[in-house]
Amino acid sequence: MPLKDRYDYIVTGGGCAGLSFILHLLQAPSLAGKTILLIEKEQNRTNDRTWCYWEKNSGFFEEIVFRKWDKAWFHGLGYGSLKNLGPYGYKMIRGIDFYNHCYDVIARSGRVDVVHGAVKGIENVDGGVQVNAGDEIFRGDFAFNSILFEQPVLADKTYYLLQHFKGWIIETKEAVFDPAQPTLMDFRVAQDNGTTFVYVMPFSANKALVEFTLFTPSLLEQEAYDAGLRLYLKDYLNITDYTLLEEEFGVIPMTDHVFSPSNGNIVHLGTAGGQTKPSSGYTFRFIQKHVAAVVDQLAVSGSPFLKKSVLQKRFMWYDRVLLHMLFHKKMPGARIFTLLFSRNPIQRIFRFLDNETKLVQELILLNTLPQWPFMKAGWKELFK
Secondary structure, three states: OOOOOOEEEEEEOOOHHHHHHHHHHHOOHHHOOOOEEEEEOOOOOOOOOEEEEEEEOOOOOHHHOOEEEOEEEEEEOOEEEEEEOOOEEEEEEEHHHHHHHHHHHHHHHOOEEEEEOOEEEEEEEOOEEEEEEOOEEEEEEEEEEOOOOOOOOOOOOOOEEEEEEEEEEEEOOOOOOOOOOOEEEEOOOOOOOOEEEEEEEEEEOOEEEEEEEEEEOOOOOHHHHHHHHHHHHHHOOOOOOOEEEEEEEEEEEEEOOOOOOEEOOEEEOHHHHOOOOOOOOOOHHHHHHHHHHHHHHHHHHOOOOOOOOHHHHHHHHHHHHHHHHHHOOOOOHHHHHHHHHHHOOHHHHHHHHOOOOOHHHHHHHHOOOOHHHHHHHHHHHHHO
């Protein structure tokens, strides 16, 4: 299929944000006549990651949800509880299923041109955009970019932690897992490197994803993640005989750096657009809410630009306070999360982490944490 001289929308990056945005576009009847170009380095059809998230009812990607649970364990410092999650479900989507689904929808639509090549630059030109990819130049009205070309230059007093994790999908000969009972967070592991926990997502009685996760300023050696996984399997799951089927590794920024939502006619999506929650690293649900809002705005006004609400600013302050506590080691992360989960219904925690609580609910939740250290941190973050 010959490429067009100019497109209405150019999407740069074929990861979660870019592909999700295109699928939302394809569902908008009023945008059916718009021309779309996807530029990605290569078409990904590998199982390179999993996304786990909580959600009420059926979501946009419900048909490719690999597993869904209605209860989950939380283990903290001297506290453990199996939580009923309703009306939420805790869901898992595998990378391979996500990519296959998105590419299949795109192919069937016949409305998206796809180019493979490394994006070298995006700029505003003549009331539109120009994208340099491979050895070619592509032009359009708007670019929707999910590529974080480089680590952002941080302003003074900006926090930058990393959520880094290594996961193993293992299979055992014996039935050792309860497929109906995942572990959302387990902080019983050593906290020597900083905030550290493990989560366990069982697929069956003898197969599960076990993931070792940290919130720290720097990465570990790969062997340290492996050692943490082996120790957890042995000490907490009593598993020593297993087959390692797959592994994944990832790094997510946890920062209060303000990512620019747009630059001229370039709109940023995903982590590049600030859709990773600074205090938790959760991204998938924020991407879905953001791309849905951008597409709705396009459908209504023809413009993709969203206004930042007072609500967003309030939750950014909450995020900065927690980052302050973790970065300055005012209180161990394991203790903070133990207090949150032992003193609040998990539904309130989910709503809070989704930036969907009302002020009175937030005050109730915050009152379950040690007031003096959090008040000091909050005051400093309010006026820094």
